[in-house]
Amino acid sequence: MKTLSHVAITGDFSVIKRAWILVLFAAVQLIITPASAQRIYVDGNIFKVDGRQIWINGTNTPWNRWNEFGGNFDESFWREEFARLVIYGVNSTRVWLSCDADGHVRITENGYVTGPTEKFWNDVDKLMEIAEEYQIYIISAAISFDHVRQGRDVAAWKKMYGDPENRQSFVDNYIIELVTRYGDNPWFFAVDVSNEIEWVWENHDVDREDAIDLIARVANGVHENSDILVTQGMGAGPKYCSTGPDGFEEGNVVSDESLGSKQPGAYLDFYKLHYYEWQNRWFSNPFDRSPEDWGIDDKPCVIGECRANGTNAGYTYPEAVTRAFGLGWQGIMPWTSNPIGHLGTIYDHGPGSLAFTRAHPDLVYPVSGPQTIEVTGVGILPSEETMEVNTSLQLKAIPDPENASNQYLSWNSNDETIATVDAGGLVTAIGPGNFIIEVVTHDGGFTDQRELIAEDPLVAVTGITVSPDSGTVEIAETIKIDATITPSNASNQSITWLSADTGIAAISTDGLVTGVAEGSVIITATTEDGGFQASAEITVTDISTGISGSLSVEVPDQNITIAPNPAGSFTIINVPSGIKSARLSIIDINGILLREKILDEGDNLLYLDEFKRGIYIMRITNQTDDVAIRLVVTHSL
Numbered sequence: 001m002k003t004l005s006h007v008a009i010t011g012d013f014s015v016i017k018r019a020w021i022l023v024l025f026a027a028v029q030l031i032i033t034p035a036s037a038q039r040i041y042v043d044g045n046i047f048k049v050d051g052r053q054i055w056i057n058g059t060n061t062p063w064n065r066w067n068e069f070g071g072n073f074d075e076s077f078w079r080e081e082f083a084r085l086v087i088y089g090v091n092s093t094r095v096w097l098s099c100d101a102d103g104h105v106r107i108t109e110n111g112y113v114t115g116p117t118e119k120f121w122n123d124v125d126k127l128m129e130i131a132e133e134y135q136i137y138i139i140s141a142a143i144s145f146d147h148v149r150q151g152r153d154v155a156a157w158k159k160m161y162g163d164p165e166n167r168q169s170f171v172d173n174y175i176i177e178l179v180t181r182y183g184d185n186p187w188f189f190a191v192d193v194s195n196e197i198e199w200v201w202e203n204h205d206v207d208r209e210d211a212i213d214l215i216a217r218v219a220n221g222v223h224e225n226s227d228i229l230v231t232q233g234m235g236a237g238p239k240y241c242s243t244g245p246d247g248f249e250e251g252n253v254v255s256d257e258s259l260g261s262k263q264p265g266a267y268l269d270f271y272k273l274h275y276y277e278w279q280n281r282w283f284s285n286p287f288d289r290s291p292e293d294w295g296i297d298d299k300p301c302v303i304g305e306c307r308a309n310g311t312n313a314g315y316t317y318p319e320a321v322t323r324a325f326g327l328g329w330q331g332i333m334p335w336t337s338n339p340i341g342h343l344g345t346i347y348d349h350g351p352g353s354l355a356f357t358r359a360h361p362d363l364v365y366p367v368s369g370p371q372t373i374e375v376t377g378v379g380i381l382p383s384e385e386t387m388e389v390n391t392s393l394q395l396k397a398i399p400d401p402e403n404a405s406n407q408y409l410s411w412n413s414n415d416e417t418i419a420t421v422d423a424g425g426l427v428t429a430i431g432p433g434n435f436i437i438e439v440v441t442h443d444g445g446f447t448d449q450r451e452l453i454a455e456d457p458l459v460a461v462t463g464i465t466v467s468p469d470s471g472t473v474e475i476a477e478t479i480k481i482d483a484t485i486t487p488s489n490a491s492n493q494s495i496t497w498l499s500a501d502t503g504i505a506a507i508s509t510d511g512l513v514t515g516v517a518e519g520s521v522i523i524t525a526t527t528e529d530g531g532f533q534a535s536a537e538i539t540v541t542d543i544s545t546g547i548s549g550s551l552s553v554e555v556p557d558q559n560i561t562i563a564p565n566p567a568g569s570f571t572i573i574n575v576p577s578g579i580k581s582a583r584l585s586i587i588d589i590n591g592i593l594l595r596e597k598i599l600d601e602g603d604n605l606l607y608l609d610e611f612k613r614g615i616y617i618m619r620i621t622n623q624t625d626d627v628a629i630r631l632v633v634t635h636s637l
Contacts, residue, residue, distance in 0.1 A: 037367050038186040039227060040137060042269050045291070047300050047330055052366035056302055056331025057321075057356055058092035059085065059346065061338055062099075062141070069097050069127070070104025070120030078127060081338055082134040086370050087406045088350035088442070089357025092137035092189060094233075094304065094333055097124065097178075099144060101151025105174055111159025111166040115173035121181065128182050135369070137189035139304075139333075141233065142175060142218070144195035148204040161206045167214045171221040179226035188228055192304075193218045196235030196274065208253070209262075216259040216266035229269035233304045237273045237283040244295025248283065252296065270330070271296050272304035275312065285313035287320050290327040300330040308334035309344025318352035325356070347408065351442040354406060358444075372405035375443040380450045387429050388457045395425040395450060397439040406443040413437055418454055429454035458491040461529040466511075472539045473505070473515040476589070476615040476630050481511040481536050483525040494528035503613050505538050506589060514589045515540035516614040517634070560620065566632035573604040573620075585619040586611075586631070608633050 037050040047054045064077045085093060097120075098105045104120040107113050131138045147157040160166040175191065182188040193215050200206040219230045232254050234241045240253045252258065259266035275286050291301040303324055306312045312320040317334065324332045337346040346353075357364045358374070377400035387393045397409050411421040418433040427437055431454065438449045463486040473479040483495050497507045504519040513523055517540060524535045560582075561574040575582055582599040584606075594611070597604075599620070616631045 038135075040186075040189050040229065041227070042229065042300055045297050045300050045328075045330070047270075048366075050367050053363060054091075054366045055325065055360065055363040056092050056137070056333065057090055057353055057364045058094070058137075058139075058302075058331055058333035059090050059308075059337040059349065059353070060305060060333055060335045061085075061093040062096045062336060062340065064338065067099045067103045069123040070117045073123040073126070075126050075130070077338075078130050079134075082130055082136050084346055084350075085136055085337060086134055087354075087372065087408075088346055089354040089364060089372075090136070090337070090346070090350070091357075091364050091369070092139065092331070092333065093337060094139040094141060094192065095127065096141045096144060096195060098142065098147070100146035100149065101153040101157050103143070103147070103151070105143070107153055107156045107160060109153075109156050111156050111161075111163055113160060113166065113169040113173050115177060121177075124178075124182075128185050128188060131187040132185055135187065137187055139190045139192050139231070140178070140188070141192040141195045142178070143193075145197060145199035145204070145235075146195070148200050148206055158204070158206060161200065161210045161214060164213070167210070167217055170214065171217045175218050175221045176225050179222050179228050183226040183228060190229035190231050190269065191218065191222050192272065193230070193232045195233055197232060198234060198236050198240050202236075212253055212258060213262040215254060215268075216263035219259060219266045219268060220263050223267075231268050231270050231272045231302070231304075233272045233274055235274045235305075237275060237279050237286075238289075238294045238296075239283055241271055241273060242294035242296060244293055246284070246289060246293040247295055268299065270300040270302060272302045274305035275303055276305070276307065277313075280313065286327070286329060287313045287315050287323045288327075291329065297328065301328075302331040302333065303329055304333050305335045306332065307343045308336060308346075309348035316352070317349045318355055321352050321356050325360075347410070347442070350408070351445065354443055355445075370405075373401065373403055375399045375404040375406060375441045375446060376401065378409070378439060378441050378446045378448050380437070380439055380448045383450075384452070386453045386455055387427070389429045389432055389454050390457065391429060393427045393429075393452075395421070395427055395437060395439075397425060397441075397448065399441060399443075399446075404443065406441075408442040410440045410442065411437065412440075419452065427452070432456050456491065459487060459489050461490045461492060461527045461532060462486050464495070464525060464527050464532045464534045466523075466525050466534040466536050468536060469534075470537045470539075471513075472541060473513060474541050475515040475517060475632060477515055479513045479538065481507075481513060481523060481525070481538075483511060483534065485527060490529065492527070492529035496526045496528065498524045498526065500524070504540050506614075508590075513538050514615070516589070518542035562618065562629060562631070565629075566634045567608055568633075568635055569609050570605060570607050571631065573599060573606060573618075575599050575601050575604065577601050579622060582620055582622045585621075587617045587619060589615055589617075608635075 040047050040049055061081055064074055065072050104117045148154055160170055197211050200211055201208040215232050222228055222230045239248045240250050242248055243252045254268055256267040286303050291297040321332050334349040335343050339345050379398050381396045411425050413419050413421045414436040418431050418435040419427055419429045421427045421437050434453050436449050436451050438447055440447050465484050467482050471479050485493055497511055499505050499507045500522040504517050504521040506514045506516055507523050520539045522535050523538055524533055526533045564571055584597050584599050586595040587593055611633045613633055613635050618629045618631045620627055
């Protein structure tokens with residue numbers, strides 16, 4: 001990997017999670033076979049183990065701590081990480097033994113390599129023991145291009161490349177010790193000479209031919225002293241590792257011919273190309289191009305780095321791993337399993353890795369492997385349907401069966417403007433509305449959903465007042481009473497209005513009082529939340545005082561007489577001759593039509609027995625006019 005600016009996409013593991021991983025792995029059974037049967041070797045352009053093909057369903061775990069071998073090595077991290085790899089069906093990972101010029105491979109100021117420190121070897125001993133225990137194949141990157149880029153001994157490492165004796169000291173005092181020390185451990189799969197070595201000559205003034213000679217010397221040193229394989233990870237992909245018609249003009253600088261020209265008999269066991277999006281412009285990609293397209297299908301070819309999250313050449317990781325397999329690549333190792341930088345972790349590529357293992361178990365574990373319990377479904381608990389804004393709700397996902405080996409899940413919210421959910425299923429409502437929380441199992445991609453409603457927090461009513469608390473209104477006139485709930489932000493603002501005597505005054509749902517008959521009445525407002533009350537005393541005065549018994553209304557040059565008004569059980573409407581097609585409508589104070597009729601010329605008797613005491617509107621219309629007259633019904637005349 002050329003850049004080092006990666007970030008994790010999941011949170012750190014707590015002590016509880018770490019313990020859970022180890023307990024879970026204890027439940028995963030490994031079939032142990034003799035060590036000799038587990039050694040990976042090359043047969044043509046494929047890998048084999050004990051006569052059966054193996055496909056590298058891998059990852060990169062380059063470091064936990066930079067330059068940790070010989071430094072601040074944490075055994076517990078590697079145990080936990082390898083346990084995760086197992087339950088995601090990953091069978092191999094790539095580890096950097098020395099990261100830059102501050103690493104613990106000693107070198108003189110003149111560039112002569114004297115070898116790693118004793119603590120370095122003790123730490124690598126432990127790594128190899130853990131790899132064997134968890135049955136994870138290791139590819140070790142001996143150094144990186146970073147050795148000539150950063151650290152106190154950069155000048156010395158450049159001198160190592162620049163002098164043949166120094167290059168041989170790297171092999172004699174480091175590489176041969178590495179492969180002989182762990183040569184009996186079949187889980188030490190291969191040596192990667194230097195991470196992306198081409199950057200030493202492209203960016204850091206090392207002669208390319210010297211770098212190629214170092215690769216050749218390392219290859220011979222490994223092959224002469226062990227059965228461990230040798231490769232060289234190329235960050236520029238087919239620019240320096242291709243010979244076919246779709247290849248590039250630089251040719252294959254790590255071919256048998258190229259390495260043999262430097263050191264007789266030198267060769268790589270397999271090719272390892274790295275891929276990132278920046279390469280598309282020049283080098284295309286290994287998810288649309290096969291090793292044959294690039295003329296390197298004479299050996300096994302592995303995609304040694306690619307994005308763990310997002311897409312690779314537009315393909316999701318499950319699509320990418322399937323395409324790589326179909327195009328003839330013999331493995332894929334995304335960057336990374338642990339949180340290093342922004343390109344993802346095992347939680348991103350793991351579901352795709354596990355799906356591949358489920359589909360091709362005999363290719364990933366041709367001789368032996370973990371016996372795991374597959375997930376067949378998932379459910380979310382509890383079953384709450386509502387929550388308040390600015391509160392959290394802990395959801396729990398239960399896989400089916402509950403003792404499934406891979407218990408990892410991903411949570412998501414369909415609307416993060418309303419609610420978010422963290423990696424542990426903790427939902428936080430941040431605004432009102434409806435939303436859906438979904439969980440997806442990493443094993444099998446099973447899903448379950450919970451539909452929730454986020455509501456603003458309820459604020460209880462503590463009181464109510466009305467204004468004015470007393471007043472006077474004439475019959476058929478109105479007065480508005482306003483109610484104020486305490487506190488002003490109470491959630492339930494609903495109020496019920498009540499008139500103690502609707503024969504004296506009526507009250508609308510919004511506090512509008514209409515005088516009906518002379519007298520006094522209590523108007524009460526009651527809150528729906530808590531039943532708090534406040535009242536106003538309203539006095540109604542009689543508007544009919546001074547009316548002699550008839551009321552005349554002008555309708556163009558004619559008189560219509562209504563008498564009596566106020567009325568008891570009847571009233572008479574007199575329509576003079578010459579007024580045609582007059583229509584009468586009687587409407588109550590709420591605007592409801594009660595009666596309608598055509599008026600004749602002369603006297604029209606209107607019985608009012610069914611009308612309650614109160615004020616009504618008589619509306620008389622003809623072809624050109626429309627007048628409204630108040631009718632007071634008293635039933636007491």
